[in-house]
Amino acid sequence: MSKIILNIKNLKKNFIHQNKKVAVLKNLNFSIKKGDLIALTGPSGSGKSTLLHLIALLDKPSSGSIFFLEKNINNFSKKEINKVRKHNISIIFQNNNLISDLNVIENVMLPLLIRNENRQKCHEKSKKILSLVNLSDRWDFFPRDLSGGEQQRVAIARSLIAETDLILADEPTGNLDFKTSGEIFNYFLKLKKMKKTILFATHNRELANKADYKLSIFNGNIKRFNGKK
Ligand SMILES: Nc1ncnc2c1ncn2[C@@H]1O[C@H](COP(=O)(O)OP(=O)(O)OP(=O)(O)O)[C@@H](O)[C@H]1O
Numbered sequence: 001m002s003k004i005i006l007n008i009k010n011l012k013k014n015f016i017h018q019n020k021k022v023a024v025l026k027n028l029n030f031s032i033k034k035g036d037l038i039a040l041t042g043p044s045g046s047g048k049s050t051l052l053h054l055i056a057l058l059d060k061p062s063s064g065s066i067f068f069l070e071k072n073i074n075n076f077s078k079k080e081i082n083k084v085r086k087h088n089i090s091i092i093f094q095n096n097n098l099i100s101d102l103n104v105i106e107n108v109m110l111p112l113l114i115r116n117e118n119r120q121k122c123h124e125k126s127k128k129i130l131s132l133v134n135l136s137d138r139w140d141f142f143p144r145d146l147s148g149g150e151q152q153r154v155a156i157a158r159s160l161i162a163e164t165d166l167i168l169a170d171e172p173t174g175n176l177d178f179k180t181s182g183e184i185f186n187y188f189l190k191l192k193k194m195k196k197t198i199l200f201a202t203h204n205r206e207l208a209n210k211a212d213y214k215l216s217i218f219n220g221n222i223k224r225f226n227g228k229k
């Protein structure tokens with residue numbers, strides 16, 4: 001029997017904008033199994049980024065709970081949150097959030113350095129992953145000297161290197177061409193083989209159809225649609 005890695009119960013998220021309540025996520029209930037590769041779809045403004053940020057512990061729900069491996073992560077202390085970020089849940093942001101003072105390879109190495117892993121090994125691993133996203137010849141560039149798509153690929157490399165149990169990706173292939181998007185997706189498949197769980201928001205219908213299944217947000221609710229299975 002597959003293990004449930006993520007269980008979302010009665011999740012609601014409202015924002016207050018100019019004293020008015022904006023109800024984005026109304027009452028989400030779903031669970032995700034370990035090793036699933038899932039596309040998160042829905043129109044622009046439907047709440048995909050909002051949901052990913054809640055799961056990544058970057059924001060708090062208005063009500064409801066998020067269970068990661070049966071633990072309610074919303075009750076976690078700062079120390080526990082840091083631990084989850086280092087080892088369990090990583091996120092690739094919609095706007096890639098690279099550190100401008102670090103060059104490409106330093107940005108990629110960061111998750112491993114934070115875990116105090118051996119610097120030489122970090123370097124080797126980073127080089128491998130940079131070649132995978134076709135950026136070997138840009139390792140010593142700073143983010144400002146890269147194109148939008150290249151920056152996005154660095155952000156992907158940085159998130160993938162951590163090999164956390166759950167990888168959240170917010171339109172990871174948004175700035176990428178067809179071929180590179182396909183390669184990134186193939187890497188997701190490799191991670192799936194390693195029993196990693198991947199939830200990626202996308203507007204790319206073709207990639208969404210290649211996922212195990214789709215979760216689609218519409219009018220504040222979420223619905224599951226079967227993909228290739
Ligand atoms: N801090 C905020 N205050 C008020 N409203 C917000 C805030 N953050 C997000 N929203 C609103 O929540 C809604 C969902 O935003 P979100 O970024 O999650 O959409 P999305 O599905 O990721 O869209 P896209 O496909 O364009 O990236 C939007 O209508 C947005 O205006």
Ligand SMILES: [Mg+2]
Pocket residue numbers: 048049050094170201
């Ligand atoms: Mg978004």
